[in-house]
Amino acid sequence: MRPASFEYHRATSLDHALELLHEFGEEGRPIAGGQSLVPMMNFRLARPGHLVDINRLPLGGIEIDGQVLRIGALTRHEAYFNDPLIARHFPAFLDAVHYIGHPTIRRNGSIGGSISHADPTAELPAVAVLHDADIVVRSVQGTRKIKAVEFFLSAYVTAIEPGEMVVALEFPLPPSASTGSFIEQSERSGDFGTASIGITLQFAGGKIGKAAMVCSGADLFPIRAPEIEEFLVGKALADPGAAEAGRIFAASIDPVDDHIASADYRRGLIAELTRRAIEAACTRALDKS
Amino acid sequence: MIDITLEVNGASKTLSVEPRRLLADVLRHEFGMSGVHIGCAHGACGCCTVHLDGTPRLSCLTFAVQCDGASIRTVESLGGSEADHVLQQAFKSEHGLQCGYCTPGFLMTLAPFVEEMVAQKRMPEEGEIREAMSGNICRCTGYQGIVAAVRKAVTVGLDAGAA
Missing domain, CATH: 3.30.465.10 (Uridine Diphospho-n-acetylenolpyruvylglucosamine Reductase; domain 3)
Known part of the structure; x- marks a missing residue:
């Protein structure tokens, strides 16, 4: 539970950081807050030979x-x-x-x-x-x-x-008649999520125009849901068919089965989070209309 | 090896460290601050929380070489061996600890929170207290006593301000 050896370099400018990363190639990694990289190094899942500390560069804002x-x-x-x-x-x-x-x-x-x-x-x-x-x-x-x-x-x-x-x-930047929502479920507050759903939608005349949906927990990286994005177009904000959207999406995914949750549990969770996220976004759209 | 200077609880020392050494280990072994407890060593339990230039930081996710010139406070700086800081006293009276392993981390996370609430002259909601301590794990108390301790410390601070 302690990292392997590496060399430490403090970058004094962005160009300096890029020169160092160029020199070290595969062995070089920038370090900022270290809240993700250092756990990986402590577990020795990451073993960079060189760390380039970029914390003092003006890259915020x-x-x-x-x-x-x-x-x-x-x-x-x-x-x-x-x-x-x-x-x-x-x-x-x-x-x-x-x-x-x-x-x-x-x-x-x-x-x-x-x-x-x-x-x-x-x-x-x-x-x-x-x-x-x-x-x-x-x-x-x-x-x-x-x-x-x-x-x-x-x-x-x-x-x-x-x-x-x-x-x-x-x-x-989205158009003004748009809104969104994001819901996540995790074992413990602040932990990585078991699953999450994000929604954005544009609206006019009480109906959904363009929609976007993302899901984490269904695959090894966050995926979009083009089928649901299409499903939502033209639906009434007051009755968007959120539960049906959740069922359709959950039937289309093949989530992992692991120590945190079974694939079936994840599928059920994702269906429910989809419903709630769509309803939350539609409620906000109605408030903004 | 890289030379760094750290100011820990008011005393400065220059030492030579390997880049891979965690701040938590350097504080324990080179500065003798055994109040810095290491639980998980990957940022999940909060036991190793110290103040780096005035704000809480997980010393297991920080390399000592990154801290050259920094000012660090550990739990030893709060109320010393008498543990007479208002929050430490409240942990004692409200049963905010049992085995005590996680306690330094809770104290270093929550002491600035208590100070902020007293500065704002208000008692936080229970949800706010639980959010403030959500990065710390305690396996003994079930957290109820810790929430009560925070409330008590804020109350003492507010009463002192009102007096």
């Missing part, structure tokens, strides 16, 4: 940049709670942050770290997938943006290449 909300990689989780931009534009995101870890973890953990760690049921990967966020990664070769749906490849596996690091997330 939540701001509107054109048509996107840009969240810097070093933004700590506790910053989302009182952020007016997240509260106004991303109600599902705001719901989700209440399920992230415990107070001490939220004070130190960063969005870039959570996204790079890619726990199968972590909240921020699900939020990124739900909102079609771009993950902005940089290396000495330059910047590239990866769609969240193409970023999470498996449990703890992402599209980040050696030498790259996440510098920001960009969330497209």
Whole structure:
């Protein structure tokens, strides 16, 4: 339960960090809050030869940049709670942050770290997938943006290449007549979820327009539910068929069977969370109409 | 090995550490702060909570080399061996501990919470207290006594402010 040896480097600028990560390749990892990486190192599931400490770089902050909300990689989780931009534009995101870890973890953990760690049921990967966020990664070769749906490849596996690091997330701003919700169930408050469901919907004239749905706990990474997104289009906000949507979705998935929950339990849980998340989002839409 | 300087409970010391050494181990072995308890060593139990530059931090998820120049407080700084800090006294009177292994972590997590509530001049809801301590695990008390201890410490603080 102690990490293997590594060399420690404190980055003095973003360019310095990228040069170090380029030099170390597969053996290099950036470290921010360490709330995900250090447990992995203590278990020796991760054994990087070099850690590049990026904590002192100016990579935090939540701001509107054109048509996107840009969240810097070093933004700590506790910053989302009182952020007016997240509260106004991303109600599902705001719901989700209440399920992230415990107070001490939220004070130190960063969005870039959570996204790079890619726990199968972590909240921020699900939020990124739900909102079609771009993950902005940089290396000495330059910047590239990866769609969240193409970023999470498996449990703890992402599209980040050696030498790259996440510098920001960009969330497209939704139209004003839109809302969302996010619900998670876990064994204990603040633990990784057994399953979670996020919903966003656009609405007009008492009906659902475009909808998006994400589910964690059905697969090794957060997945979208295109069948349900289509099902919801045109449904009345007062009667969206949420229970039916839950049944349809639960019948389409093949969740894992493990020590926390059986596959059957997860399927039932996901059906119910789907119902509740859709109903919560529709209630908010009616309040906003 | 890397040279670092840490200020722990008011005393500064420069020492040479391997990067892989956890802050929790360095506090215990190099500074003699045996009040830093290590439960799970992966951030799930909260036993090793200390204050890093004034705010709670899990010392099992922190490398000592990251803390060069930092100021650290452990449970020893609260009420010393007499344990006379208001929250420690409340843990004692309200049965907030039995075996005591998790107690330093609870105290270091909750002492700033109590201070904040007293500063805001209000008694927190039970849900707020449970949320504040959600990162700490206790296997003895069932948490009821800990919630009561927080309430008592806040009450003492509020009464002192009102007097």
